[in-house]
Amino acid sequence: MSDNQTEKKAKKKGGIVNTIQNIILVLGFGIFIASIFLPPWFRDTMSYYVNIIVSPINATMPFYIAVLIIAAIVTVASTIIQKYTMDWDLYRRVMQKNQAYQKEYREAQLSGNKKRLKQLEQEQLSMMQDQSSMSKQQLKPMGFIVFVSIPLFWWAYWYLQQPGVYTQMIFPLIGTITMTDSFLIFPYWVWWSLICSMAISSVVRKALNTGAVSPS
Template sequence: MNRTAEKVADLVRENPEFEAVLSELLDREDELRWRDVKDDMTSGQWGRLLQKDILVEGEDGFQFADREAVEEALGRTDEMEFETDVDVDDSESSWSTYDKAAAVGALGMFAGYSVGSVRSAVGNVLDLFLGPLDSALPFFAVIMVLAVVTGLYSSILQNALMDTEKMGAYQEKMKEIQERQKAAKERGDDEAVERIREEQMDAMGDQLGMFKEQLRPMVWIMVITIPVFLWMYWKIRPPAHINPAEASMVMPMVGEVELAAGVVGPLQAWILWYILNSIGFSQIIRKALNIQTSPT
C-alpha cells in the first residue's frame, strides 16, 4: 500500500463515514468542485481530503492525487483486519501448565465448603500460620487484616497477570468492526455488510481470549483466597474454634451481631464484614500503587 492508500485507510479508520464519501467521489468522472459535492459531504471532510493531499489541484478543480491508490485502499478497507500495536492473537492468551494446575487446585478446594474432612485439613494446616494472628487480635480484626492482605495480593496478581492493553485491543477491534458495519449499511453496500459480518463472526473468537485474560489472575487469586476463607469458615462454623467472647462484633448500621448470624438474607455477618473491608481496602491499595485492572 503506497502513501496515498495509507492516508485513505487512516482516514477511514478515524471516521468510517469517509469510506462512503470517497466512494461517491470516485463515481464522478470530472474534476471535483466544492459546489458540486457539498451535498454529499461536509466542509470538514472536504478540508481533510485537501489537508491529507488525497485531493490535489487540477486544471479546473480538484482531482485524486492517486485514484488507483484510493480504490485500492477502499477495497482493502472492507476486508482489512483491525491493526493495533498490540498482538491480539488468541494463541498467546493460552494458559500455561501452571495456570491449568492452579485452576484444578482451586476447583478442588471448593469441596472444602461442603466436605468436612477437607475443611478440617485446610483449617488445621493454616491455623499453624494464622493462629498467632488470631491469638493477638479479636477475630473481627483478624478478618480485617486478612481482607487487606487478600486485597493486596489480588491487586498485584491482576496487575501482573492481566494484559489490560491486549484487552483494550480486543474491545477496540470489535468497536471498529461495528463502525464499519454501520457505515456499510448506511451506504447500502450489502456485499461489504456481508464481508464485515463474517469478519465479526471470526472476531468472536477474540472474546474467548479476552475472557481468558480476565480469568487467569482470578484462578491464582482463588488458590490463595479459598484456603483463607476455609480457615475462617472452619474457625466460626460449629463446633467453633474461636474464643466465645470473640464470636460477636458490633457492625456499622447493624449493631452487635453474632459472626455466624445472617444479616443480609443467608449472608453471614463475618462474610459481609470481610467483603466490605476487602472492597474498601482494595480500592485504596490500587489507588496508592497505581494499579490498573481495567482495559486501557
C-alpha cells in the same frame, strides 16, 4: 547473547511461568471442588493447617480485624498477580469496544436501522476472538485467588465454631451484631469479608492502575 538465544530463553521462562500458573489453577479449583463434595473432615483438616499459618495474626486481635488484615494481604497479592499476568491494554480495549458497541447497538435499535443492526452483528463475531483471549487470561490469576481464598473461607467458618471465640463487632449502619448470625442468607462475617475486600481492592487497583476503563 544472540537474538535467537534471547528468544529461546524468554520462551523457556514463559513456559515455566505458564506451567506454574496452570498447576496453581488446577490446585485451586481442585480444592474448591473437594471442599464442596468431600466429607467435612477435609474442610476441618484444611482449616486446622490454615489456622497454624493465620494464628499469629488472629491471636493478637479481634477476629474482624484479623479478617481485615487477611483480606488486605490476599487482595494486594492477587491484584499484583493480575497486573503482571494479564494484558491490561487488551482488557481496556475490549471493554471500551464493548461499551461503544452497546451504545451504537441501542441507537440502531431505537432508530430502526436494520442495515446497521446487521453490520453490528457481524462486528460482534469479530470481537469474540479478543473476548475469548481475555477470558483465558482472567483464569490465570483466578487460580491463585481460589487457591488462597477457599481455604481461608473454610478456616473462618471452622474458627467461628470453636468454643470461647468472641464473635461480636459493631457493624456499619447496623450496630453490634454476632458475626455468625445471618443477613440475606449469608452470615455477617462473610459480608464483612466482602466489604473489606472490595474497599481494599478499589484502592489497590487504582494505585496499580489495573482494570480501569475510561468511560466512552
